[in-house]
Every structure is written in structure tokens, then in C-alpha cells.
Amino acid sequence: MTTTYLELSEDGGGAHKFYEVTVQGLVVSVRYGRIGAAGQTQTSTFPTVQKAQAAAAKKVGEKVRKGYAPAVPGARAARAVTRRQVSSAPSTARAVAPVLWRFRTGSAAFGIHVDDDRCWVGNQSGDVYTLSHAGEVLARFNLPDGVKCLVADDFWIYAGCDDGRVYDLSSKLPFAAYDIAADVDIFWLDIHEGVLNVADRAGRLTVIDHEDEHQWSRRSRGEHAWMVRADDRAVYHGHQSGVTAYAPDGGGELWHTATRGGVLFGWQEHDAVYAGTARNTVQRLSKASGAIEATYPCDSAVYSCATSPGGRFVFAGDSSSSVYCFDRDGTRLWKLSTGGGSALSMQYRDERLYLVTTDGSLVCVDASEAAVTAAQQGTVPVARDVKLAAATPTYAPATAATAVTTVTAAPAGAVVVECVQEAGRMRVHVVSEGYEPSWNVQFPRAIREPGARYVVDALHAASGGFYRVRGDIRRLL
Numbered sequence: 471m472t473t474t475y476l477e478l479s480e481d482g483g484g485a486h487k488f489y490e491v492t493v494q495g496l497v498v499s500v501r502y503g504r505i506g507a508a509g510q511t512q513t514s515t516f517p518t519v520q521k522a523q524a525a526a527a528k529k530v531g532e533k534v535r536k537g538y539a540p541a542v543p544g545a546r547a548a549r550a551v552t553r554r555q556v557s558s559a560p561s562t563a564r565a566v567a568p569v570l571w572r573f574r575t576g577s578a579a580f581g582i583h584v585d586d587d588r589c590w591v592g593n594q595s596g597d598v599y600t601l602s603h604a605g606e607v608l609a610r611f612n613l614p615d616g617v618k619c620l621v622a623d624d625f626w627i628y629a630g631c632d633d634g635r636v637y638d639l640s641s642k643l644p645f646a647a648y649d650i651a652a653d654v655d656i657f658w659l660d661i662h663e664g665v666l667n668v669a670d671r672a673g674r675l676t677v678i679d680h681e682d683e684h685q686w687s688r689r690s691r692g693e694h695a696w697m698v699r700a701d702d703r704a705v706y707h708g709h710q711s712g713v714t715a716y717a718p719d720g721g722g723e724l725w726h727t728a729t730r731g732g733v734l735f736g737w738q739e740h741d742a743v744y745a746g747t748a749r750n751t752v753q754r755l756s757k758a759s760g761a762i763e764a765t766y767p768c769d770s771a772v773y774s775c776a777t778s779p780g781g782r783f784v785f786a787g788d789s790s791s792s793v794y795c796f797d798r799d800g801t802r803l804w805k806l807s808t809g810g811g812s813a814l815s816m817q818y819r820d821e822r823l824y825l826v827t828t829d830g831s832l833v834c835v836d837a838s839e840a841a842v843t844a845a846q847q848g849t850v851p852v853a854r855d856v857k858l859a860a861a862t863p864t865y866a867p868a869t870a871a872t873a874v875t876t877v878t879a880a881p882a883g884a885v886v887v888e889c890v891q892e893a894g895r896m897r898v899h900v901v902s903e904g905y906e907p908s909w910n911v912q913f914p915r916a917i918r919e920p921g922a923r924y925v926v927d928a929l930h931a932a933s934g935g936f937y938r939v940r941g942d943i944r945r946l947l
Contacts, residue, residue, distance in 0.1 A: 486652030592617030645914030686720030697736030708733030787813025
């Protein structure tokens with residue numbers, strides 16, 4: 471048996487990967503992934519030992535030409551990963567929130583997103599589940615590492631993970647769309663029009679475009695940056711010393727506002743950002759000037775916050791397993807117990823408040839006035855425990871070996887794209903008519919091969935001048 475172990479690790483760059491090829495008789499095994507992780511393994515069998523050795527040598531040669539070099543396993547440290555250490559005390563609220571249903575994911579969870587069709591929750595075991603608004607589990611995604619957060623960009627859903635990758639979950643199979651530099655200890659992410667904004671432990675803000683290329687970075691005035699939100703006007707970065715707004719093009723700081731305590735969570739509406747802080751408050755800041763427009767006092771450190779559309783109602787979850795509702799001007803309307811753990815993230819939609827809690831549960835709360843009034847009087851519905859069905863569809867990230875089927879012709883209505891080399895980088899352009907041929911396509915890196923053509927169900931133009939994939943991806947023979 472012979473084994474060749476290679477690494478690619480660039481100072482200040484995005485690469486921090488290993489590639490290992492083992493030949494044992496007729497069998498060639500390839501193991502690859504982030505340095506310090508177990509990685510993924512692919513195995514192939516050849517008719518002769520000579521062909522197996524030749525195939526292994528070819529694989530090693532391809533990686534060396536891309537900059538990989540021989541290394542000693544374990545000599546380089548794995549990327550830094552900080553998992554939020556949180557405590558959760560019992561609630562002091564007299565009444566329990568009207569919980570309609572609860573889904574236990576099995577591991578602590580921070581990621582949540584709710585859209586028109588479904589609810590998404592991601593946990594530290596790397597599982598992302600989708601559920602209907604009624605609490606039926608629809609699908610499960612198995613990602614390689616713990617989920618930091620879930621973020622949406624128009625119709626696209628992305629999961630940021632501890633392995634430094636951001637996975638697009640919008641197609642049938644998830645794929646890695648962004649790869650964050652190894653020296654960035656990720657705390658939180660946001661995506662706006664294909665531009666990825668990363669907040670980290672050191673208080674830095676790193677901005678990456680849709681082609682996974684570094685654009686700019688800034689270090690804010692405080693460490694532990696748990697908040698990043700973005701729109702056309704600015705990127706809003708929350709950290710230990712407050713909130714700092716930067717020009718989207720990296721042109722510099724627009725304003726900085728000190729908050730009442732370090733920022734632990736952030737939310738945004740059209741004209742305001744909301745910062746939940748360690749000093750028991752949510753504060754509303756003007757996007758235009760950074761001025762503090764309102765303060766919403768809670769009884770413990772605020773782990774999460776959200777608003778109803780336009781900021782009419784403001785919600786907060788604290789470290790003592792309570793959830794609050796305020797009106798726009800800061801008047802507290804109610805405080806209720808979650809009935810099980812502190813809310814680490816939350817989102818409001820159609821008079822329902824969705825929480826992910828310290829015990830890894832996705833909780834749906836009836837936040838209508840009638841339901842809350844009844845709860846304050848001691849009448850709450852019996853919360854339904856949602857179970858994971860044995861037949862729930864489960865999807866893993868796309869790889870060249872397992873995920874892509876082949877077709878001999880493009881079906882009617884499908885779109886053909888092609889991988890091409892440009893200035894040392896593999897790009898993907900549209901071949902089908904009716905599209906701008908100079909625009910790049912955000913496409914799975916794991917399956918890109920020079921000259922290869924693929925068929926996708928649909929492409930959608932993004933305002934940043936690129937295309938996003940919707941639906942299945944098949945290789946065109």
C-alpha cells in the first residue's frame with residue numbers, strides 16, 4: 471500500500487485543504503477536505519495494479535499543478551472554530567408562550583429561516599431540516615460540519631458551516647458556493663445580491679463576491695462580531711463596541727454607534743437595524759445616521775431579536791428562556807416563557823414567531839393578540855411534538871462522483887452551461903441562447919472540469935451581473 475498526502479494552505483487566502491491518495495492493489499482511495507477534518511472519501515477499482523497506480527499518479531499530478539505540496543498529516547492546525555458558549559436560566563415569566571408545535575433537531579441550533587413555503591433550521595451536527603408552516607418535516611440536508619447560520623438572498627438559501635464553506639441549499643442537492651479563508655473564525659454571515667459578508671471572532675468584516683473571490687475587509691473597533699446585515703446602502707457590523715456601518719464597495723466607514731453592551735445578535739428592516747446586546751436591551755439604529763431611535767429593555771442578556779414587517783412589533787429572546795414583544799416606541803407588551811430553553815435565533819411571519827432554542831428545538835409560537843392574551847390568562851394550546859419520519863428525503867452535498875447524472879441531450883427548456891479556464895480560474899458560462907454569455911454562473915466547485923458541459927433546469931439573473939442555478943444539474947455527454 472502506498473499513500474501520498476498533499477496540502478494547499480495559503481496565508482490570508484481561502485485555501486486550507488488536504489488531498490490524500492492511497493493505492494492498495496487494484497483499489498485507489500482518495501480522501502480530501504479541510505485540513506483538520508475527516509473529509510470525504512471516494513474509492514475506485516481498476517482492472518490491473520498498473521492502471522491503479524497510473525490513475526493515482528494522474529490525480530496527484532493534477533493537484534500538484536494546482537499548488538498542492540507534500541505535507542505531514544497533523545502538522546498544520548485545523549481552522550479555528552468558535553462555538554458560542556451560552557447559558558440558559560429558567561424564565562421568570564408567569565405565563566408560558568402559546569407554542570403550537572416543536573421539532574427537536576437533536577443538537578444545539580442557531581440557524582433559522584422562514585419563507586413563504588417552509589421553515590428551515592440548522593444545527594451544530596450539520597443537519598438542516600425543512601418543515602411546513604404546519605410543522606411537517608419535508609426534507610433533511612446532511613452537511614459536513616456544524617451550521618453557524620442560515621441566510622436568504624432573494625429565493626436562495628445558504629448555510630454557513632464550521633468547515634468554512636457556505637452551502638447553497640436552493641437546488642435539489644446542496645453545493646459549496648463560497649469557501650472562507652482559514653484564518654477567519656466565523657461568527658455570522660449575511661448575503662446580499664450574491665455578495666457574502668462574514669463577521670468573525672477578531673471583529674473583522676470580510677466581503678466575498680459571488681465567484682468566491684475576496685473583495686475587501688475591515689477590522690471594527692471591537693472583537694466578537696456576532697452581527698452582520700447588508701443592503702444596497704451599507705454593511706452593518708455589530709461587535710463588542712457597538713455597530714459600525716461600511717460602504718458596500720469597501721470605501722470606508724459610514725458611521726459607528728456605541729450600543730448599551732456588546733452586540734450578540736442583529737436584525738434589519740428597510741430603514742433601521744436592531745442590535746440585541748449583552749446589557750439586556752435591543753436598540754434600534756437608523757441606517758442613515760446610526761442614531762439610536764429606540765431602546766427595548768429586557769430582564770437578561772438578549773440572545774436574539776426580530777420584528778414584524780416595518781418594525782411595528784419588536785421581539786426579543788433572552789438568556790433566561792423568555793420571549794418579549796414591544797411596540798415600535800419601546801413599550802413592553804408582554805413577556806412569556808418559551809417553555810424550553812433560550813431563543814438563540816428567531817423570525818416572525820404571519821402572526822407566528824419561530825424560535826430555535828438552546829436545546830436544539832425549532833419552536834412555532836402563536837404570536838396573535840388573541841393567543842397571547844389567552845396565554846397570559848393561563849390558557850395555552852397543547853404543543854405538538856413533531857417527529858422525523860423514517861422516509862424523510864435526505865440530501866448530501868454534490869460531488870463529481872455521486873451527485874451528477876449524465877444525459878446525452880439537453881431536455882426541452884433546460885439550459886446548457888460550460889466550464890472554461892480564464893486567467894487561471896475555472897469559470898462557468900452559459901452556452902444556451904437568450905443569456906448574456908459574458909456573465910459567470912454560480913456553480914458547484916466540486917464538479918467543475920475543464921471543457922465539461924452541464925444541463926441545469928433554470929438560470930436566474932442576479933442584479934450583480936451573474937446567474938444562479940435552480941433545479942437539478944446533469945452532465946452533458
